[in-house]
Amino acid sequence: MRFSIITPSYNTAPYLEQTILSVLAQQEAQDISLEYIVVDGGSTDGSLEILQRYAQDITHTVIEPDTGPANAINKGLRLATGEVIAWLNADDIYYPRTLERVGRALECRPDAAFCFGDCPIIDEQGQEIRSGITRFKEAFYPFSSRFTYQCINYLSQPALFFRRQAVEQAGLLPEDMVAAWDYEFILRLWHYGDAVQLAGPPLSAFRWHEGSISGQNFQVQFEEEYLAAKADAGSLSPQTLLHFGVRWGIVGAYSAMAGLRRRIGQAE
Secondary structure: OEEEEEEEEOOOHHHHHHHHHHHHHHHHOOOOEEEEEEEEOOOOOOHHHHHHHOHHHOOEEEEOOOOOHHHHHHHHHHHOOOOEEEEOOOOOEEOOOHHHHHHHHHHHOOOEEEEEEOOOEEOOOOOEEOHHHHHHHHOOHHHOOHHHHHHOOOOOHHHEEEEHHHHHHHOOOOOOOOOOHHHHHHHHHHHHOEEEEEOOOOOEEEEOOOOOHHHHHHHHHHHHHHHHHHHHHOOOOHHHHHHHHHHHHHHHHHHHHHHHHHHHHHHO
16 A cells, blocks of 8 residues: 655754654555655754755655645645555654554545544653543544544544545645644545544654644644634534533643643742
8 A cells, every 4th residue: 555644844853853764664564655755844953954864765855935834734745646645743753564554444444534543642752741631532532423523633643544535535734724724624534434443552653842833832723623613513513512611621721731831840
């Protein structure tokens, strides 16, 4: 099976090489054809030197200004030719044989528009953190549906893989959103097929740090997610009303954690 993996990159040199290696290592599995696309917005922190080092292993390298991650990923989507498409941000990683496992799962479910699996949160050093948030999301997996996803965003983007046909039907990512463009895209994608859960070990890891999108913009992210769910499900739908309550509960929890980090930082 042919995979197109897109990595949007901008000034993430401390993590970029590990991300690249985790993608290239997927080729060790049998029956995996990899098209790797890296779209860099003109990094100035050493990222371009890293990309040059792996240039012969990267199928397409695009280095030019962009308007943000959604714009960069859309550039990659226009280049992608694989049967299955995904993007992995330049600070996240895949675990070994992830693409092989995803390919087998999608072959068994030709009706599925996309596949998802476990995705722990890691810190700058690669150690798992916020395991409570991960377990909370995983609690929704047995009830996975478009209805459930309209109520709450419980899927972790680095562990999502999309069938090409569904992506072509859903269209590109919205470039006018700050942080929830992936959630809005997946809501649209769900109109063109079901989702299949891949049980077993994690597929990927999401790296949280102060400079990440969710680290900087979590309040905007959850507002945008609510508005996207409202547009998809309807203003007075049960899903929208549930999402409204969930949104403020999560924002409150994240705000409390941010306040705790500030107090710890001041104490140090």
